[in-house]
Amino acid sequence: MIRRQKYGDEIAKAQVLIEALPYIKKFSGKTVVIKYGGSAMLDCNLKRMVMQDIVLMKFVGLNPIVVHGGGPEINKMLERLGIESKFVNGLRVTDEATMEIVEMVLTGRINKEIVSLINELGGQAIGVSGKDGRLLKAEKDTSNGDIGYVGKIVDVNIDVITMMLEKGYIPVIAPTSFGDDGKTYNVNADTAAGKIAEALKAEKLILLTDVEGILSNINDKSSLISRMDLEHAKEFMNSGRINGGMIPKLECCIKAVENGVKRAHIIDGRLTHSLLLEIFTDEGIGTMIGKECFDDDNL
Amino acid sequence: MIRRQKYGDEIAKAQVLIEALPYIKKFSGKTVVIKYGGSAMLDCNLKRMVMQDIVLMKFVGLNPIVVHGGGPEINKMLERLGIESKFVNGLRVTDEATMEIVEMVLTGRINKEIVSLINELGGQAIGVSGKDGRLLKAEKDTSNGDIGYVGKIVDVNIDVITMMLEKGYIPVIAPTSFGDDGKTYNVNADTAAGKIAEALKAEKLILLTDVEGILSNINDKSSLISRMDLEHAKEFMNSGRINGGMIPKLECCIKAVENGVKRAHIIDGRLTHSLLLEIFTDEGIGTMIGKECFDDDNL
C-alpha cells in the first residue's frame, strides 16, 4: 500500500468521502423536508451553501424537499408599497391587500430565487405554492381571533410532490394555501414543513433556525441538548425553561414525530454547511427529536 | 321515437353535446397551447369563462397548456413602487429592479390567480415559470439594442410539461426565463407560447388577442380572414396591409406552423367563450393558419 506524498491531500479527501459512506447508505432513498428560513435566507454565502448541501443530498440519493418562509422580504415590500401593518397580540393582521403582497413575494420572488440557485448549482428544482395541484388546503386560523387570511392546514395532497420526486426534481414549496372558500391563506412555514413531512412519512424534518438548537439552560449556549425522545421533549415543552420563539418550533417537531416522521431536527442555519453536518456526522450539530430509541442515531 | 314536450329544452341541449362530438373526437388527446392575455385577463367574467373553456377542454380529452403575459398588472405595480419606466423606440428598458417586479407579478400574482381559478372550476392546475425545471432558457435579445433583461428563447425543455400532462394537470406557465449567466430574462408571452407549441409539436397554438383576427381590410371588421395557408400568410405579412401590433403575432403563428405546429389561431379574447367557439365549431371565430390544405378543417 502506497501513500505517496504528492497525493496526501487528495487521499485525505477520499477518506472523508469514505467516512460519509455509512450515512449515505443509511439515508439512501429517504425523504427529508427542510424548512428554509431565517439568517440562512439572508446571508448570500449561507444561502449558497444551504443550496449546495441540498443539491449534494439529492445527488447522493436522498430526496430533499424545501419549504420556505418569507421573512424580511415581505416586510420590505409592504413598506415600499406603504401598506401599514396592524398587529393584534403581536401578530400581524393579514388583510386582503397584505395577503396579495405576501403571496406575490413568497411565490414570485423568494421561491423563484431558490429555484434559480438550485438549478445554477446543478440540481433540478421546481417551485410551487400550496395552491398548485391543490397541495395545501387551509382554513382560517381563528385561534388568535380574526386576524385575516392566516390559515391552518387541513389537508396535504402529496401527489404533486411525489410526481416531482419520481422524476428527480427538488420541490421548492411556498406555503401559501388555498381554501374551499376560494381564498388564499398564509400559513406558517414551520407548520407547513411539518405537515408535509407527516403526509410523506418523511425520514427527517429539519428546521433551519437562528439558534443553536434546544438549550437545557436558556442562558448557556454550551447546554445544547443533542437528542430528545418524545417524552423528554414534551416534558421540556411544559417545563417553562424554553424560549418563547422556540415553543412553536418544538411543538411542530413533536407533532411531526407523533405523526410518523422518524426524526425532527432543530439546527442552526447560521452555521456553515449545517445541513450536511447534521445529516452526515455522528453527533450532529443541533437538537434531534425521535420517538424513542437513539442507539442507532445517527447510525 | 318520442320527443316529449316537457323535455324539449333538455333534448335541445343533448343535441348540442352530440354536435360537439365530431370535434371532441377529432381533438381527443391533442395538445393545445393557449396564450392568455389582453382583455380576457382583465374582465372578471371573461377570465372565468376562458378558464371554464380550458377546464372543459381538459375534461373532454384535450391537453390545454396556458402561457400567460402580465400586462397592466405589471405597470400598476411598477407605478405603485415608483419605479420609472424608460423607453427606447417604444420598448421598455428592463433594468434589474424592473425585472424583479416583472417576475414577482407574473409568477407570484397572475400565475397563481390563474391556478386558483382553474382549480376552483374543477381542473387541476400547476403554475410554473420558465425557470422551474429549466423549462425556458433565454439569452439577451439585442435586436433592439441593449434594453436590459429582455430575452429571446434559445431552448425549451418540455420534460416538466409532459410530466404534468401525464398526470392530468393543466400547466400554467409564466414566461420568465433563465439564462446561462444566472440572470432572469423576460420573454414575450406570444413568442414563449409559440416556442412551447413548437417544442411539443402541438396540434394548436391559440393566441387570445383584443382584435377579431386578421382583417384583409384593416378598416373593415367584416373582412376577417378565416383561414390562411402558410404562403398566403407570408404574403400578407409583407403586404403592408397588416396592423403594426398584429405583425409579431402573425409572425409567431407563421414560425410555429413552419416548425411543426399543425394550426395556429389568432382569436378575439373579448368574445364570450371564444376558445370553445374556435375549437368546437366549423367556422371558428378568428383567423386560422395552417401549412396547406384546409378541406378537413375544422373537421
Added chain:
Amino acid sequence: MIRRQKYGDEIAKAQVLIEALPYIKKFSGKTVVIKYGGSAMLDCNLKRMVMQDIVLMKFVGLNPIVVHGGGPEINKMLERLGIESKFVNGLRVTDEATMEIVEMVLTGRINKEIVSLINELGGQAIGVSGKDGRLLKAEKDTSNGDIGYVGKIVDVNIDVITMMLEKGYIPVIAPTSFGDDGKTYNVNADTAAGKIAEALKAEKLILLTDVEGILSNINDKSSLISRMDLEHAKEFMNSGRINGGMIPKLECCIKAVENGVKRAHIIDGRLTHSLLLEIFTDEGIGTMIGKECFDDDNL
C-alpha cells in the same frame, strides 16, 4: 365582454357545453353499464341516437359498457326457420335447437350491428358474448321448472372487460353464457347487465326500457318517481302497486345497488337522447335508485 350578435347561436351552444361540465367532471373515469333493448333497439333513429350518446360518454371520459338483449329479431328468425316455440307459464321453453338460434342471432347479428354502429360513429367497439374469455358462467335456472337452456349467472369474470376498457374500447356484450357442463345458456339481459355492473362496482347501471320509469300510480304517467332509496324501493316492490313487467327490472336494480353499484336507473329508451339526459341533467328523466342519500344527485 362582447356578445356579438353573429355568434349568438354558437355562444348559446358553448354555454350548453359549459353547463355539462359539472356532470362530465363528476363522472369522469366512472363505469356505466347500459342494458340496451326494447324500442331503442327497433327504431332506426333511436338506435343511432343511443349509440351517439354512448360514443359521446366515452369521449368525455366515462366508461360505458353495453349489454344487449335480443328481442323480436330472435322471434323473427325462429319463425323463418319454422321452429315452434312452446311456452310454460308464459316462458318460452328453450330447447337445443332454439338455443342455437338465440345465440346465433344475439352474437352474430345484433351484437355485430351494435359494434358496426358505434364504430361508424367514431367509437371503438368490440363485441363479445359471455363465453368469450369465460366472461359469464351460468347454470340451469330451474326456478320455473325445466324450461331448457335458460340460465342464471353464477360467476362474472371481468378480465376481458377491464382489458378492453384499459385500451379505450367500448365492450358490447351478448348475455349468452357458458356452463361447466359445456352447454350454452341464455340469460336475461337485464340480469346480466346487473351482474356485470356489480362485478365492476360500476358507478351506474342503466336499464333502457319502454316505460317512463317507476310510476307511483300505475295509471298516471305524471306520477313518475324520480329517486328512490333502497328502503323505499323495497317497500314499493312489495306494495302491489308495481306493474308485472317492471318487477324483475326493479328487483335487478335493487340487487345491483345492494351489491355495490352506486346508482341504478330505469329510463325511457323511447325518448330521444334519454341516456344523455339522465346523466347530464340535474333532474334526469327516469327513476334512479341509490343506497341512501340523494342530496348530491346528480351533482
Added chain:
Amino acid sequence: MIRRQKYGDEIAKAQVLIEALPYIKKFSGKTVVIKYGGSAMLDCNLKRMVMQDIVLMKFVGLNPIVVHGGGPEINKMLERLGIESKFVNGLRVTDEATMEIVEMVLTGRINKEIVSLINELGGQAIGVSGKDGRLLKAEKDTSNGDIGYVGKIVDVNIDVITMMLEKGYIPVIAPTSFGDDGKTYNVNADTAAGKIAEALKAEKLILLTDVEGILSNINDKSSLISRMDLEHAKEFMNSGRINGGMIPKLECCIKAVENGVKRAHIIDGRLTHSLLLEIFTDEGIGTMIGKECFDDDNL
C-alpha cells in the same frame, strides 16, 4: 442409471416430451396464424384434436391465432331459410340478405363454437369478427364483376389481436369485415389469415386443407413436395401442374412469405394432430414455403 421395467411406458413418454424440446425452444414466443376450415371443421373428433393441438401450442409458449371459414354451415342455413344462391362463374352472388346470414352463422355460430371448445379444453379464447376493434377493413372485390358483398382486405389493425395475446388469450377471428361505406363484406378466410399473418409478421401461416399438400404430380399422392422456396413456388404456380382449388391457397402462401411471414404451410387437416405434427416434427406432414434457405427447417 436405472430403467426399471415398471416405468417403461412412462419413460418412453418422457422421452417423447424431451424430443419435442428443440421445437418448443425454437418456436417459443412465436406467432402462428392458423386458417381453420374444411373437414377438420366437420368431423367431431378432428375438431377436438385441432383445438387440443392449439391449446397445447399456447401452453408450450407459442401464440396461436385462429381464423376460420364457414363452409357447409352457411349453405345449410341459407337452405333452411330458403335463400336461393345465384352463381356467376361459379362464384356465389352475395346480396344483402345472404350477407346477413353469412355474418350470423360465421360470428354467431361457428366462431362461438370454436371459443367454447378451446375454453372447455383449458385454453382462454375470445372470438371476434373483422368488425370488432376495426380489425379488418375491406372494400368491394370487383375482380369477378359485381357479385355483391364480397370484399378484399385493404387494412389490418392488429391492436385487438396484440391486446389479447398480451393477456394470454387465443384470438378466434371470423373474417367478416367492415367497409368505409358502413357495409359488411365477406372475405375469403384463407386470404384473411394470410393478411393477418403478414400484419403480425408471424412466424408461421398454416392453412388446414383437405389435401395432402402440394403434389408435384397431381395424380400421385406420394409426390408431395415438402419444402419450396419462393422461386420454386412461383414457378410451380405458373406451371399448369397445379390443381385449380389449390391455386388461391398457394398464391396466399406466396404473398404472405413475400410480405414478411417466415414460413407458410399447406397441410392436411384430415390427418389426426396434423398441426402438432407439422410443427413438432422434423419432416412435417404437408408443404412448407419459405423465402429461401431450408437447412435449419424445422430446426
Added chain:
Amino acid sequence: MIRRQKYGDEIAKAQVLIEALPYIKKFSGKTVVIKYGGSAMLDCNLKRMVMQDIVLMKFVGLNPIVVHGGGPEINKMLERLGIESKFVNGLRVTDEATMEIVEMVLTGRINKEIVSLINELGGQAIGVSGKDGRLLKAEKDTSNGDIGYVGKIVDVNIDVITMMLEKGYIPVIAPTSFGDDGKTYNVNADTAAGKIAEALKAEKLILLTDVEGILSNINDKSSLISRMDLEHAKEFMNSGRINGGMIPKLECCIKAVENGVKRAHIIDGRLTHSLLLEIFTDEGIGTMIGKECFDDDNL
C-alpha cells in the same frame, strides 16, 4: 379422420404431448425447487437427462430452481489437497481450510458445470451462491457441538431469485451462506432447498435422492408410499420404521409443507427422467407429501 400409416409413429408422439397437456396447464407459471444431488450428479447420462427435464419444465411454463449439493467432488478435492477430515459423531468438522475448499468446489466447479449443461441444452441458467445478493443468511449450527463452519439458515432473501425468474433465467444455487460475522457457512443442500421453497411459497419441493422414496417396509422396495398427508408423514417420522438417512429428508419435506409449500416430493434420482415422470404423470414415481387432500393429485 385419417390415420395414415406412414405417420403412425408421429401421431403416437403427438398423442403423448396431448396427454401431458393437463399437467402443463396445471403447473403453468408455478415454481418448483429441485434439490439436485446424489447419483443423478455422478452419472453422465443421468446428469444430462435431469437437466433436459429441467429445461423442458422451463419451456412448458414452470419455473424450476436448482439447489445443488457437492458430494464426492468435495471429498476428492480435499483428498487431493491432503486436507484431512476429522469427524465428530459421524459429522465432518469444517474448519476454515476445509470451508474454503467446500465453497470453491461448490460454487466454482459444480455450480458452473450445471450452468454449462443447462445452457448447452437451450436453457438460460445463472449460477449463484447464498452469498450473492445476500440470498442465504446463516449462523453457526451448534446442534451437534462446535463442528466449525456448518450453518443453519436464518434468513432467505428471494430478491435475486425473483429477479432471475422475471427475466426467464433458471437459477442454480450453491448453498454456501454468509453470516453476520462475515464468515462463510456451509449449509445442507436439502435444507437450503426447503428454506428457499418456503420463502418462495413454491408449488413443489423435489428432493432427488438415491432411493425409491419412502418405503412402508424398509426391506421391501415394493412398499413405496406414493402419497402422505402431513399427519401421516409425522406419524411415520416417529414410527421408527424409517431409515436413518431418510429422516432429515422427510423432516425437511414436512417443514416445507407446514410453511407453505404445496407439495414436497422425495424421488429416485437414479431413474431416467424421474423429474418429468413425477410431474407429468398421474401416479408419479416417488413419495409426495401434502397438507391434506390428495384427490386432485396430480390432477
Added chain:
Amino acid sequence: MIRRQKYGDEIAKAQVLIEALPYIKKFSGKTVVIKYGGSAMLDCNLKRMVMQDIVLMKFVGLNPIVVHGGGPEINKMLERLGIESKFVNGLRVTDEATMEIVEMVLTGRINKEIVSLINELGGQAIGVSGKDGRLLKAEKDTSNGDIGYVGKIVDVNIDVITMMLEKGYIPVIAPTSFGDDGKTYNVNADTAAGKIAEALKAEKLILLTDVEGILSNINDKSSLISRMDLEHAKEFMNSGRINGGMIPKLECCIKAVENGVKRAHIIDGRLTHSLLLEIFTDEGIGTMIGKECFDDDNL
C-alpha cells in the same frame, strides 16, 4: 455566517463533500467497468479500500461493474495440487486439468471473496462468470499457437449485467467464458473488462495496475502522461518507448475507446483510494485515454 471553532473539522469535511459534488453530478447514472487485479487484490487493506471506493461510487449514483483476474491464487492452487505448468513463449499452456482449477479458483474463491467484501461494506453484489446467462462467448485463441483453453471473446451478452444494474446490484464478473463447443475458456481479465465496457458503451473503463500509469520516459516515474487522445496513444504504442507489460493494457484501452467507451484509465492500484482519486479529482492520478478533446476533463 458562523464558523464556530468546535465544528471546524466537521465543516472542513463538509467542504470536501461539496467539492466532490461536480464530479458526482457529472458521473451520475454513468457506467464504470473496473478491472480489479494486481497488488490491490493481494494487500488486505488495499482490497478493502478498493471495495469501499466501489460501494461509495454505487451510493453516489454511478454504476460500477467489477471484472477480476485471478493471479497468484491460481498458481498457488495449481502448485498445491501438483499440476505442473508448461510454458510456450512465456505463456502458460492451459490444458483441461489446469482450466478446471482456473475456473474453480476464479469463480469459487476470488469472485465470492469480492462479493463477500462488497456486501460486508454495505453494497449489494452478485458474482457471476462469463458462462452465467451466456455473458461471455469465447473461441480458442490461436494467436500464440495452440496453448489450450485460452480464449478470445467473440460475443458479449449484456442482459445479465443490465438486469443486475436495474435492480441496484454491483455485478462482479469472473472472465471464464463458454464456447460453442461446450468447452470453458479462460480469457484475459483486462480484455474481458474492455469488451464488457464496449458492449455497455460505458462511461469509463478503469484498469487497476501495479504501475503509475503510462510514463513518457520509462525510467522516470515523474514522467507520467495524464491524458492522451487516441492519436497520441496509438503513436505511443508504436514508439517503442512503452514497457512490454503495458502494451496489452494500452491496446485494450485504445480498442475500448475506439468502440464507444468514453474514457479509459490506467491507474495505480497500489495507491490508497486510487479509484476515488481518479474519478473525483481534477487531475486524476493515472493515465486517461479519450477520443479527442480533454478540455472538460474531468469536469
